[in-house]
Amino acid sequence: SADGVCVFKCLVNRSTEYCRVGKQSVLITLGYKSALLQFKSQVEYNAFSNALKVCGSQKKEKSVFSQRTDEASAVQYFQFYGCLSQQQNMMQDFVRTATYHRAILQNHMDFKDKVVLDVGCGSGILSFFAVQAGARKVYAVEASSMARYAELLVRSNNLSDKITVLFGKIEEVSLPENVDVVISEPMGYMLFNERMLESYLHSKKWLKSNGMMFPTYSDIHMAPFSDEHLYMEHYSRANFWYQECFYGVNLFSLRNAAVDEYFQQPIVDTFDVKILMARTVKYTVNFLEADEEDLHRVEIPFIFQMMQSGLIHGLAFWFDVAFVGSQVTVWLSTAPTEPLTHWYQVRCLLQTPLFAKEGETLSGKVLFVANKRQSYDIQIMAMVDQTGLKSGNVLDLKNPFFR
Secondary structure: OOOOOOOOOOOOOOOOOEEEEOOOEEEEEEOOEEEEEEOOOHHHHHHHHHHHHHHHHOOOOOOHHHHHOOHHHHHHHHHHHOOHHHHHHHHOOHHHHHHHHHHHHOOHHHOOOOEEEEEOOOOOHHHHHHHHOOOOEEEEEEOOOHHHHHHHHHHHOOOOOOEEEEEOOOOOOOOOOOEEEEEEOOOEOOEOHHHHHHHHHHHHHHEEEEEEEEOOEEEEEEEEEOOHHHHHHHHHHHHHHHOOOEOOEOOHHHHHHHHHHHHOOOEEEOOOHHHEOOOOEEEEEEOOOOOHHHHOEEEEEEEEEOOOOEEEEEEEEEEEEEEEOOOOEEEEEOOOOOOOOOOOEEEEEEEEEEEEOOOOEEEEEEEEEEEOOOEEEEEEEEEEOOOOOEEEEEEEOOOOEEO
């Protein structure tokens, strides 16, 4: 102002979008909002315009997220989570939402008068839970267009003094202070899909040295299964390409490629635990201790003691997460013995089934290798130790089959 008082302040960078309006005005986009700036003189306008040009000419450093993610994948990902229908799908998962609510409210002493960071807040539902538990301030970070809806919910619930929505990726936003607790729902199919766990771990740069994370750690479980019907069903899907006269076209030359593609798909569904042939092997990720780089390549060795004889058609996977509070530890489980969630369970077929007898051992490893499509390539290697029979598969977690 004329008195030298700052009346408007904003952060601009190389990505800031703006355009000239008239002779002495600029329309500038700030996150999901826009501001029209009108200057009193041409000199002031020129100074501001030149400042924007300088920012635009500076070399843009890629964030950790941008370095690990293809741009096309990121665009699709954030468009998906910017839809209210998808947020509703997750919020209506009673096990998911009620467990988070219970974990936060039953550990209210960990939130009372504390500063909380909600990573990938979506609609902001977890931020509201934190305020219900007594949080003094919540920073809700969301990179999709859902941020504007979260902001609307905050205002309509009269909580603008408690919850601040920050539009952007956690790898790129700046917080005004460190936080006492980080909350998030970063789990994907098979725990690791979408690579949101890495963003969750990245958020620890804002966490105080004695801070807490909700969830605190996760266990991924796996076990061999026998399901002849599922195996043959996958082959039957490929038999479409057996046709030698499909509207006059011979499709047979694509049949083998179809089999390969279908068997590369992890299968998202649920099943009866009776198909499991051995006790599970568990792999733990402690979010307080793990680094982002630890999730770039995850190798899980296994040795299963077979509890029944039969054909092993693949490995079944599910996960649990624990919220370790000072008052109580709350578990969220996606096990086939528990009520169904929107994560279901995931099964990965072997290319060739293996026969094993009761008492024999199945050994090998599962290797998750992160890719830039916000997912993982999965390699499975398995052998029946007593016979030397081997099988395996390579699967694409980005392209699951929803059964």
